[in-house]
Amino acid sequence: MTGNGSLPTMKDVARSAGVALGTVSKVFNNIPVGDSYRQRVLEAADRLGYQVNNYARGLKTNRTYAVAFIVPNLELPFFAILTQNICQALERRGYRMILALTDFSPDTEQSCVRMAQQNKVDGIIGLTYNPNLHLKDSIPFVSFDRYFSSSIPCVASDNFGGGQMAAEKLIELGCRKLLFLRIGSSVSGETDKRGDGFEVCCRAKGFPCDSLRLFNEDGYEPFKEFLAAHIHDGKLDYDGIFCASDGLAMAIRANLAEWGILVPRDVQIIGFDGIPVWGSGLPCSTIVQPVAQLAETCVDIVLKEDRTEQPSLICLPVCYASGGTTRDS
Amino acid sequence: MTGNGSLPTMKDVARSAGVALGTVSKVFNNIPVGDSYRQRVLEAADRLGYQVNNYARGLKTNRTYAVAFIVPNLELPFFAILTQNICQALERRGYRMILALTDFSPDTEQSCVRMAQQNKVDGIIGLTYNPNLHLKDSIPFVSFDRYFSSSIPCVASDNFGGGQMAAEKLIELGCRKLLFLRIGSSVSGETDKRGDGFEVCCRAKGFPCDSLRLFNEDGYEPFKEFLAAHIHDGKLDYDGIFCASDGLAMAIRANLAEWGILVPRDVQIIGFDGIPVWGSGLPCSTIVQPVAQLAETCVDIVLKEDRTEQPSLICLPVCYASGGTTRDS
DNA sequence: TTGTAAGCGTTATCAC
DNA sequence: GTGATAACGCTTACAA
DSSP: BBBBOOOOHHHHHHHOOOOOOOOHHHHHOOOOOOOHHHHHHHHHHHHHHHOOOOHHHHHHHHHOOOEEEEEEOSSSHHHHHHHHHHHHHHHHHEEEEEEEEOTHHHHHHHHHHHHHHTTTOOOOEOOOOOOOOOOOOOOEEEEESOOOOTOOEEEEEEHHHHHHHHHHHHHHHHSSEEEEEEEEEOOOOOHHHHHHHHHHHHTTTOOOEEEEEEEEOOOSSSHHHHHHHHHTTTTESSSSEEESSSHHHHHHHHHHHHOOOOOOOEEEEEEEOOOTTTTTTTTSSSOOOOHHHHHHHHHHHHHHSOOTTSSSSEEOOOOOOSSSSSSSO | BSSSSSSHHHHHHHHHSSSOHHHHHHTTTOOOOOOHHHHHHHHHHHHHHHOHHHHHHHHHHSSEEEEEEEEOOOOOOHHHHHHHHHHHHHHOOOTTTEEEETTHHHHHHHHHHHHHHHTTTEEEEEEEEOTTOOOOSSSSEEEEEEOOTTTTTTTEOOOOOOOHHHHHHHHHHTTEEEEEEEEEEEOOGGGGGGEEEEEEEETTOOOOOEEEEGGGGGGGHHHHHHHHTTTTTTTEEEEEEESSSSHHHHHHHHHHHHHOOOOTOEEEEEEEEEETTTTOOOOOSEEEEHHHHHHHHHHHHHHOOOOOTSSEEEEOOEEEEOOOOSSOO
16 A cells, blocks of 8 residues: 555555666566566565556557457347457457447447547457548558458458358259348448359359348338248248348248248258357358457457558458258258 | 647647647536637647547546456357447446456456456456455446455346246246256356245245256256156156256257257246347247346446445346247247 | 656646 | 646656
């Protein structure tokens, strides 16, 4: 204790150890110092319960060892797991994560960026939808799943390739009448390519492919109406469906069940994401995103000192995994 | 721009606005200042793209408007949703969350606490398992789901009541041979009371109740063996199971399915948590934790200035929700 | 190798 | 109401 009620400072440690202030600082920065001095300092620090004040340190060094991660929410399993992996990747490097949730609001996204800047974070990783997010170029920014410009690195899965993979798989499994379904932000992003890859591949292989692309604002109703319109005599017009997310795949499956249409007996479905459900494994057959590598990549790039020579778009390979909604298990 | 490459400071704003440094500070702290001055300052700040440096501010004021949240991971839906709700509750109050993941490691938990202290957070909310976590009493700490001592507030659901509720419900639904299953940390915590409440209630109502309580280290194998040992001629010895989490409930259901035992036809199951799965609603019938209120409560307490008169344990009411694994829908 | 002193960007206390 | 000036706790030349 310092006598007054507040926390001990370096000055207190120095006094208690009987050394100069600078010496204490050196000890805590791993700068060579006489062994007996180091000893005394460490003991004094321990005795006083001293810890470096990162705020004072950051003020001097301009490095805070904090990175902000901006994401809509943690309700979607993919968002939660991505957040977890990025947080762990940061921790491994001695950085901390400031978590900022936006609930898809462009205004909130912007104010999160402001907050991050004000907190002098060393970098920002953002999964955002605001089409004209205003970024200070003084803080490194890495965008997840959305391409801004060549000067802002974007990290994503190989969404196009994943779509192709889904098409190939469904066709290989005997599907001939294919359908693509998605619901998501009306702001275009990398994930849109999932459907593009799927459709391109279907066409290339000579099979018809319909698609229904909705925006979040639309809600699920249109899906139900669409399916209802494509069921005749208890049979669905399609035998293979590719959904842009596993959650959507599960919702579609549940809706079809109400019509007595069973998966994978009557129609095979492939989703996208591949996050296992705790206690019950993969929710469906799916294109698996390489979450751990995506996280590592974001962190690597955002922390990279040398900001010239940054790639502007990095796509990581996905893979297919069977999960009970296709006839291959 | 300031001429040199770095960010503008208050000094720059003052110079550019032609006012004194202190005046600028006052403007940004909402301290009364002549209107024309305020105008000039705001304009200059805008022109320069100035933002208050929270690190410098924190150094002076000893308030960082940051709270650390320590949690094992975001894989368990309950953890993810709790994290989301706490983060939102903090954002609403103008605070940011520093997220620290521990993966259940006691050492990591301790180092997260150290990190938080070093970052001079205004408070710590912790979902931890380290039985002798060392806390500085200079930083407010709120424990989730685990009681430390009367001086450290603990927030939890009414786990005991939830267990009772599950028993009552199963009995009401006709179950007579009851079973309680749990897997979790070997460090005791509030969640242990789920089973206690269940067993107490079963006994009080005069129905037999078995239970199998495992630790994470044990893995799932013992559950499978237990169930196998209690299946005779394709029939399970129990007709009602209460699982300490929804994830476990789903795992048990899947295991029973392998034996041809169907839920809820042959046995009814109630889980605990009540986090809906994106795209498919509740995973099972369950005791729902009031996540939003739990989060609000944690944040309220951790930010409360007056630290005398804090309750040492707050239990929030749970409720039952049917989700397809009981015969009441 | 050790000690000294000048800031880092704010806030807060004073005279004016 | 406004404008110097001294901290806040630390890092980092630079001098000893």
